[in-house]
Amino acid sequence: MSEQPALEMLAQRLDALSPLDEADKAAIVALPHTLRVMKAHEYIVREGDKAENSCLLRSGFASRHKIVANGSRQIVSVHMMGDMVNLQNSLLKTADHSVQALTDAEVAFIPGKAIVALAAARPAIAIAMWLDTLIDGAVFREWIANVGRRDAKARTAHVLCEFALRQERAGLATRNKYDLPMTQEQLGDALGLTSVHVNRTLKALEEARLIARDKRTVTIADWEALRKVGDFDPSYLFLELSEEIAATRAAAELYAQH
Amino acid sequence: MSEQPALEMLAQRLDALSPLDEADKAAIVALPHTLRVMKAHEYIVREGDKAENSCLLRSGFASRHKIVANGSRQIVSVHMMGDMVNLQNSLLKTADHSVQALTDAEVAFIPGKAIVALAAARPAIAIAMWLDTLIDGAVFREWIANVGRRDAKARTAHVLCEFALRQERAGLATRNKYDLPMTQEQLGDALGLTSVHVNRTLKALEEARLIARDKRTVTIADWEALRKVGDFDPSYLFLELSEEIAATRAAAELYAQH
DNA sequence: CGGGGGTTTGAGTGAGCTCAACTATCGTGG
DNA sequence: CCACGATAGTTGAGCTCACTCAAACCCCCG
Numbered sequence A, B: 001m002s003e004q005p006a007l008e009m010l011a012q013r014l015d016a017l018s019p020l021d022e023a024d025k026a027a028i029v030a031l032p033h034t035l036r037v038m039k040a041h042e043y044i045v046r047e048g049d050k051a052e053n054s055c056l057l058r059s060g061f062a063s064r065h066k067i068v069a070n071g072s073r074q075i076v077s078v079h080m081m082g083d084m085v086n087l088q089n090s091l092l093k094t095a096d097h098s099v100q101a102l103t104d105a106e107v108a109f110i111p112g113k114a115i116v117a118l119a120a121a122r123p124a125i126a127i128a129m130w131l132d133t134l135i136d137g138a139v140f141r142e143w144i145a146n147v148g149r150r151d152a153k154a155r156t157a158h159v160l161c162e163f164a165l166r167q168e169r170a171g172l173a174t175r176n177k178y179d180l181p182m183t184q185e186q187l188g189d190a191l192g193l194t195s196v197h198v199n200r201t202l203k204a205l206e207e208a209r210l211i212a213r214d215k216r217t218v219t220i221a222d223w224e225a226l227r228k229v230g231d232f233d234p235s236y237l238f239l240e241l242s243e244e245i246a247a248t249r250a251a252a253e254l255y256a257q258h
Numbered sequence C: 001c002g003g004g005g006g007t008t009t010g011a012g013t014g015a016g017c018t019c020a021a022c023t024a025t026c027g028t029g030g
Numbered sequence D: 001c002c003a004c005g006a007t008a009g010t011t012g013a014g015c016t017c018a019c020t021c022a023a024a025c026c027c028c029c030g
Helices: A008-017 A022-029 A112-121 A123-149 A152-169 A184-191 A195-207 A223-229 A244-257 B008-017 B022-029 B112-121 B123-149 B152-169 B184-191 B195-207 B223-229 B244-257
Strands: A034-038 A043-045 A053-059 A062-067 A073-079 A098-101 A105-111 A177-179 A211-214 A217-220 B034-038 B043-045 B053-059 B062-067 B073-079 B098-101 B105-111 B177-179 B211-214 B217-220
Touching: A008 A022, A008 A053, A008 A123, A022 A112, A022 A123, A043 A053, A053 A112, A062 A184, A062 B123, A073 A123, A073 A184, A073 B123, A105 A112, A112 A123, A112 B123, A123 A152, A123 B062, A123 B073, A123 B112, A123 B123, A152 A177, A152 A184, A152 A195, A152 A217, A152 A223, A184 A195, A195 A211, B008 B022, B008 B053, B008 B123, B022 B112, B022 B123, B043 B053, B053 B112, B062 B184, B073 B123, B073 B184, B105 B112, B112 B123, B123 B152, B152 B177, B152 B184, B152 B195, B152 B217, B152 B223, B184 B195, B195 B211
Parallel strands: none
Antiparallel strands: A034 A105, A043 A098, A053 A105, A062 A073, A062 A098, A177 A217, A211 A217, B034 B105, B043 B098, B053 B105, B062 B073, B062 B098, B177 B217, B211 B217
C-alpha cells in the first residue's frame, strides 16, 4: 500500500463528506495512532470496554455486534476499507457493543481524546465527523426496518445490494461481483436469521437467477430484479456524498503500478 | 409552559451532554426557529422531503418510521420532550424517513443551515450535537438487536423498560408508572410485530405480574423481573450524561407553581 | 345512542426455527 | 502427496412462534 501515511485514507474520506482545507487534512494525517494487523475473528473492541480509541479500517472487513440474553448475536453493521468503525468511542465512555475483524485486517487505533481535541480545534473536521456519524445512523435505521419488517428473501437481497454498492464505493469491487467476506452464520447474525435459513434463502435467490455464487464470491446476475425483491433504495447510503472516493482510489492504484 | 424561550430546552439538553459556556447557550437560544403546534398523527417530516429543518420536540411524543415495499411500517425511534428529532436533516440533503407526531405536540423547527453555521462557529456546540447523534446511534443499535434477536416477550419488555427510563429522564413520569403514548398497532410497528401479537404479549406480561395496565398507563409492577425478561441494560441510553435534566425540569416545575 | 377507533379473543396457517446428518473445502503435518 | 481434522455449507423432517383473518367488545365522543 505504498508510502502513503496511514491516516491519509481518513483525510480523504472526511474531505469527500465535507470539504476540508489542506491544513485540516494535514492535521488529520498527523493524528497520533498505532497500526495493528488483526487476524480474522480477532476482537478490535469488546462490549463494556473503556472506550479509548476510535478505529480506522485500512484494509479487510470488520463487524460490530451485540450479544443478547439467550446467547445469540446480532451484527449491527459491517465495515470495510476506509470506514471509521467506532467513532462513538471518541465521546462515549464505554463501548456498548463489540467490534470484530471478519477477515484479516489492518486497523489504525486513534485515541478518542485526540479526535475530540481536533474536532474542537477545527470546525470543518468536527462537521465531517458528525456527518459520518449521521450516515452511520441512517444505515442503522435501514437495518432496523430490514430485520423488523422484511421477510428472509427481501432482507437477504437487501444487504446483498447494500454490500455491492458499498464495496464499489470503497473501490474494492464492482457492484456486479464482489467477495462476501462472511460465513452464512455471520450473515444470519446480520439478518436476524439462522445460518440454515440463510443457506436456503441464498439458494432460492440463486435458483431465481438473481445471483450466482462461487465460494464467497457473489455475482449479481440481475441487479434490477434483486433490487426489487430486496426493496433496496440506496439513498440511505448517501453515496453521492463520497462518490469520488472510489475514483481517487482507483487512480492511486493505477499510479502505483507504474 | 412559562415565559422560557422556546430553545432553552435545547440549550439545557446539549449543556448536560457536554458542558457549554453561557455564550454557547445564549447562541442556541437565539437560533432562528418557528414554533408549531401539531395534532396527533400529523407528519413533521416526510421521507424524501428536502431536508431543511431540524426539530426540537417541546412537548408531546413523536416517532420516526420507514415504510417498506409490502406496505408495512417500521418505527425506528420514539421521541419525547427535549429530544432533537432529526438532527440528521441539518447535514443530509433528503430525509431518509418520516417523522410523525404520536400525540399532540409542540415542535420548534430550526433551519439546518443555522445549526451547521452555529456548530462551525462554536466547537463546544458541534461536539454536543455530535454526541447527541452518537447516542441516537447507540439506541438504533440496541433496536436492531431487539427486533433481530429477541422474541416477542423480551422485545416488548425491553422497550417498556426503555420508555420508563427515558420518560423519567425527561421529567415526564417515574420509572414505575408512565403513559405509553401509542396504540398497540404503533407499538407493533416499533417492535416488528403485529398489533394482535402485541396485545397477547402485553397480556402475558400482565398475567405474569410484571406490569399492570390501565388505558395506556403502564405500571411496572416488578422492575427487576421485567428488566430480566427484557434483557434490558440501560447503558446504551447513556443516561448518566444527562442525569441533571430531569432534576432541572422538576425544580423548574416546582418554581413555576409558586 | 350510534359510529369509529382501538382492544381483545379465537381458529387456522405458515415462515423460519431446531435438530441432525451429510458433504465440501482447505490447511496442516506425517 | 495423501490423510486427517476442522470449519463451513447443504439438505431433510418436524415443530413453534408469530401471522392472518375474522369476529366481538369497549369506550369515548359527538
